[in-house]
Amino acid sequence: MDPRQNIIEKRLANINRLIAVASGKGGVGKSLIATTLALSLSKKGRKVGLLDLDFQGPSAHVILGLKNAYPKEEKGIVPPEVHGIRFMSIVYYVKDEPSPLRGTDVSNAIIELLAITQWKKLDFLVVDMPPGIGDQTLDLIRFMKGSEFLVTTTPSKVALETVKKLLKLLKELKIPIMGLIENMKMFPSSLAREQAKELSVPFLGEISFDRYLEEAIGNPNKLLETKFARDLNVILSKTNLL
Amino acid sequence: MDPRQNIIEKRLANINRLIAVASGKGGVGKSLIATTLALSLSKKGRKVGLLDLDFQGPSAHVILGLKNAYPKEEKGIVPPEVHGIRFMSIVYYVKDEPSPLRGTDVSNAIIELLAITQWKKLDFLVVDMPPGIGDQTLDLIRFMKGSEFLVTTTPSKVALETVKKLLKLLKELKIPIMGLIENMKMFPSSLAREQAKELSVPFLGEISFDRYLEEAIGNPNKLLETKFARDLNVILSKTNLL
Amino acid sequence: MHEWALAEAVISTVVETSKKEKVKEIAEVKIKIGELQQIDEEIFRFALGEIIKEMVRDQDSSLENMKIKIEEEPSFLKCRVCGHEWSFISQSKKLSEDESESIHFIPEAAYVYIRCPKCKSPDFEITKGRGVWIDSIRGTR
């Protein structure tokens, strides 16, 4: 019998809300949105954790500009505070080496992380999801009960085709969907809004393509001052998060 | 004993070159590049197959504008010709429904597809890879021996961090890397070129961000006339593909 | 007739394994076909026969007297979320012809068309009876 699954509920018991930033599609801004969301909530005085579940393309640590932080061992592992956020990522253990994990190993590593991480009391745990609807998505649904999905897309048909699949799956499973964010908007287009409507998912608004965003990567203070962060905050102010 | 693995080599025996379009990162243009590459090679008179291995976010069929095509049963399954390309994708079997497969199931489905697909004689089989370096990547390496990788990135630090991992893994395993393509270039930047140099990977060139690309999605003839396709062809003319 | 491709995989594996084990004459192969994939046993057996005939004609006499035993293995699925276990056959009538055919070609299409009957989750495991499997090969060296 695997003893780890049993303790996960207890480890997450003092977390008020679990927010999974997801898409199904890659490269739509999940990591930028998850990290900026966590930073914004923390700035407002909330206790925030950030969990990077993209084990093969971890990005949140790059966006945060993580240096020399490492979890403390204390009846488990306690995530270090990075710019005010309790930050957990596989990078502490795999450094910047490739981690060629198969799905079954990804699943095992998630269970291990959830079983040993001591988040303590949190208002929000933001989860930066990988692309796909595989092991990470299924395990989040299985083990992180009560998670709410913040779904991201770009205006492109190709992206929407995949995002639609995640939305359909979540709806079928009756998982709460906070809504759909349309990111990297450059030109007028109503596809994303229409897709949301068709699936009865709240359309939360759009974030413009921000050509200066790249310069803020690795610098959280700068990041919070970008047009990207401002657009995101307008969207969040329409939710019950901020 | 699983009988399927044994026959894969035979199924691929009459394929001259296996080209995997990969990145590790999502949303960098793998599917657009793989599909356009396949179409361009076919236009030049080569016998081309296209295999979409992104089971959770299949896109090549959207880009090709696939309608009503279905494999024929003939001592296995024979991929239909779509715009001159023998096209195989999981969409024939999962339609546009979400396919929440865990890694172990992805692997099983890949083995099944490779065991039963009759490609017949091909000059090129182009493989559209999913993001990540998980089951699909490991199975491609394991079963599609001799595959050459065409690696795609965007100019962003966040993308490069993940692309670097795929490149490092391929180099370590001595898998042939055709080179790195920098896609969606909008502003001057030398990060990708430097990354390629640092890892001794050929830098093949860049493809500009093409604001009209979206309009060509689903329309192969139009796609071949985009700036995107022209940029890609300049790059390919420097390889031994075209 | 995609059964042919799977039959070819079986024969190719039997031949290669026997070569490795230095078996000169193969007496019997036991094959399990998982119910989930709904292999047509008659077509499958016919394909096996044709492939063997062809090989014997060409060069390989090791297969000449091989007996083929085919056993259908019932398929079971187990939900990772609620733990419920069920048999494929108990639910298979809910599948449309198209859905069945998709599972016939790629058994993992099950994750698209089948749900846990108890909690409706797609997060289940195929614990038994997925597809074609070689159970044993007997022969003399």
Next chain:
Amino acid sequence: MHEWALAEAVISTVVETSKKEKVKEIAEVKIKIGELQQIDEEIFRFALGEIIKEMVRDQDSSLENMKIKIEEEPSFLKCRVCGHEWSFISQSKKLSEDESESIHFIPEAAYVYIRCPKCKSPDFEITKGRGVWIDSIRGTR
């Protein structure tokens, strides 16, 4: 001391399972600890003891006389590419202290720091001895 978190997982699972099975007094629990994770058995046993003491003090007497048997399970890895199988211990000296510690926390870090000794592939399976496992629970209803 992250062993504490795993010890807590074990006790919590033992308690819940015995409740489900209506066991009143648990006589013995057998735990396997996989060599790969390099659990410090002394710390682990100490943590188990402390957690039990606390629970007995609080409310739960079912654990009072529970014997704890811990067995270290040797770890084996098997390459998916070349089929080679090897024991973790035979190669573990090649790991740096940092690498060992990473595997201690997340055993799947093995895919970053370990390679098949024969063909150098990272595509292997941990067939035995990954981490903490409850082998059996004995008690009286």
